[in-house]
Amino acid sequence: MLRFACVAFLMLACEFALGQDKVSPIVSYDITCTFQLTFYPDSTSTVPKTESFFLFINQEQSLFKSQNRYLQDSAISASVDGADRHNLIAFLQQHRTDFDFNIVKHGCNAIQTTDRVYHDYFSYTETQGHLQWALTPDTATVAGYPAQRATTEFGGRTWEAWFTEAVPVSEGPYKFCGLPGMIIRLTDSKKQYNFVLNGLKQSRREMRNTTPLKVTKTDKRTFFRKRDEYRANPIGVAEQSGVVFTSGRSEVAQRVQQKIKSDNNPIEFFTH
């Protein structure tokens, strides 16, 4: 029962995603990049995790999201309502991700992030000039491309980026962009987050814009506050949103609390 309750609790996060908008416009992208992220979600642990990310790029915009989030979205939009829901949920469980965001960049000064807190979606934009790059004269070959190093401060971390002019797009993983070439490697100074380009393919790919049905527009400060509130009291937030625990509430709380405790090292902290 307890197990079931926990699974159900975590599953709710997937469930709501099923009510996704299905008539969003189709966007076609010209370049598909994949990045491999190695990261330490628990700063007290020495065991790293890895996840793959997609960066889709066209002339006007780019979209950055985790591969599993992408697969989840594709599976949801491909599934007929109600049919084979069991298989779908199994698929979603198999492709869990630690990163639920969608980051759409219309150039480096218009970055919109859609992210989740429990089962609500919020979107916010970055302040202009959020990245102040300092170029260095260091060069190296990264993933087979000639690359130059640049550094910046962002989200409470000092980041080091290697970019290449061989791919003349001012793009990069996460919210990073604004260099005269694509960022193909991005590491924070504590080496807790490390993105490396491991694939680049130039071919047309048409994609439906899979933003969830109900997104609350907000600002970055509010989003981070909501997230902290949830982390401080996940069960309370869940109950507020209508979840009723018939039994084993304390065990679920303990488990969720533990999970959150071991996820103490986010990629970005709110800084101002």
Place this chain on the structure above:
Amino acid sequence: MKIGIARRLISALVLFIQIGCYNSYAQTTISGKVIDERGTPIPNANIAIVNKNNTVSAFTFSGNDGNFILKTPLAVDTLAIKATRLGFEAGLFLLPNKSQFTQLVLKESALKLQELTVKAPPIILRKDTIDYQVSAFQAEGDRTIADVIKRMPGIEIKENGQILYQGNPIDKYYINGLDLLEGRYNLANENLPADAVRKVQVMENDQPIKILKSKVFSEKTSLNIQLKKVTTTGSAKLGVGLSPALWDVNVTPMVFNRSFQAIASVQTNNAGTDLSRQLDVLTKSSQAKMPTPVLSIQSLSTPGISTDRWLDNRSHLASLNLIKKTRNQTELKLGLGIRDEMQRQAGRNYTRLLTPGGIVEIDERITNRADTKALNANLVIEKNTERLFLKNNISGQFGQIDGGGKLSRNLLQTEQQLTAEQMQLQNSLSIITHVGKQLLNINSQTIYNRRPEALAVRPGVFPDLFNAGKNFQSITQDIFTAEFDTRNSVSFTRQFARIAFTPMAGLNFQNHQFESAISTKTGDSTRTHGNAFRNDLKYLHLNPFAQLSGYYESSKWQVELNVPFRMHAFGISDFTQNSHQKQTQLAFEPSLTARYRATEYTDFTSAVSYSYDFGNPSQVYSGFILRSYRNVQKAQGAIPVNRILLGRIGINYKNPLSLIFINLAGSVMRINNNLQYRTGIDSTGAAELTFVLNNNTQLSRNVHLGIGKYFGGIKTSLKLNGDAGLTRSEQIVTDRQVPVRNRNYRVGLSGSTLFTSYLGVELSGSTHFFQNRVADQRQKTSGISQLLLGIDIYPGKAHALRLDTERYATRGSASQNQLYLNFRYRYTFGKRKIDLEIRGTNLTNAQNYLSIVNSAFTIAESGFQLRPRQVTTGVRIPF
């Protein structure tokens, strides 16, 4: 040129002065507009000032109107400005270093980017599943998936084809998630083209029964072959050779669809390919195996090397396997196999027996021939969903062995004739379903075996025993065995928080009938011997039991405890002795298994169990049985009671990033027996084995270490395996109880590399030692070492050459070094990759394989006649 240098020097000087005096003055501001050839502004273009070494020193982006402003403190004459934008050719503009307004015109073009292809890492670990990418391990010369699997770190393939993962045999072999072959996986593994496979998955702690997933602990490891697509595949091989005339044909088509799979195979050869392995069940199956016959012809110990060096055969095999998965998750499986085979062996056995009366030497020259016919059929219905598991497996196996042996021992000719007919029918049913909040699990298995056997030996042996010391013409031993076994159990599983409890009740029953008679022929008269040489036994064994199991699981721990109470009631009626004995024994057989996952890569396993074994009913007979021409046996008529205490502990480490796999396991087993062997050996070497009531203990310890490492950069895999074993037991040798200690050591190291596309090297060496000590007398250490070197050369795309050298060194009472050489040339052509092959085996024309076994009281040397030098040519077509 000179002017250029002079100008540069001057400008450097000017720069120096400028930096020194007018630092703020040095900033240049370039403003401008990026447009295309038609004059349309280009927004979001990247404008950068590049240095000589191609690094960027300043950059900006054009606005929506194409305008930009770029400031630079650089003090050079000429600024190199690079403007780039996706969809345009990069433009390099050289401008004098002064503040100015400029227009940068970019040419529209479909830019071709330097692409980067994702190379899947060779091994990916996801929770308990490990994916091995076939392309990362496949060598040019690999044809079947078995060729590739044997290179994968953490996986080993034994000589008989059994696949081990981290030292333990796999429990399931799936193809695209379906278990088509029910453990007879050599058929797929050795015939499925490697090119059809995308990846090999190993699933640790796999619970194949869906309804039990995350409810019942499983230590099982499954292997899944994931194909590139649903397809028809397979291969056909045809080979002919000399001399004598050789053939080797293997046609194995396979169909893999989403809901239907089939593998059919027709194989025939006289080239030494062992076909029986294609039908062997290699997994720990709940299906009972066919018992081996009690009687035998004195044979040679078979060489521990590849069968195509020594197997003198004429074998035919046909097999058909089908699986159909219906829409409602029901699988129907049919397996049929038929084998008809003739095998011959020739050689020499030299045995030295240490007896209290002195040393007895037996020198046997052996020529044997065995004709075997075997048929097996099984039909499985399986439904495996989250709500119901139902599996019924009905199977039948039939076998007939006709063997003839000509033997000359110390120049005395002896002929042996063996016939055995075996029949086995079995049905097993398993149902698991939910009843309320509990899981109901019903298991029922019924097995019937019937086996008449006859051994005739001419001239008669053991004259003292059978004919008052006088020689006689012949002796015939007849045995008839009929066995009926049934095992049934019902259990409920209920989950309380993290603990699942399973109470179980069951009933096992055995009814065995065992009859034997010996008749001897002297002159014209045939005599059937009396009760001391006859058996007519009815053996009943009733075993009701109740068991309570608990299972605990957390993210780090998995613990299972079983507490069964069993009652064993035996009823043995010996009609020759007119005796009826009844015996009841209670048995408490607890077991505890635990697994601790220390990190994502490391886990510890351990298990302790205490159990009883009541031997085989055929060990209860009291009349003499002539098991082979120089072995006559008699049991006490008492039921053997063996108490077994087993403990094992292991550590597994697998790191898919550094591609290293390590397993280390140790076990201790103590067996308390109530019966003891007593070997009496007469001056002719004939052994008389009897069992006497005498408590004794056997203790064995084993340690196993396996390390596998793959070096991705140089495509090299290294595997190290080591075993050490120690057994201590007590034995009676002519009225004296003495301790016997055996020590076994084995170390094997193998490596394969493909550093260039032209050359592949495989090297493996192993050495095996056996030490023996009776009482305090230490026997000579015996051992065998082998070194195999295989070199693949790929001079061109279509050509492949392989050279194999094998060296065996045997050490014991005598020593021998043996060297074998084989070669193979392969020409591959066409889109379908058809291979033409020429193969030469045993180029050194080695005659004999010598094996030496030193055991407690014997030293046995066996010289096995090998296949002569042979050349075959063949064609292999993958479909």
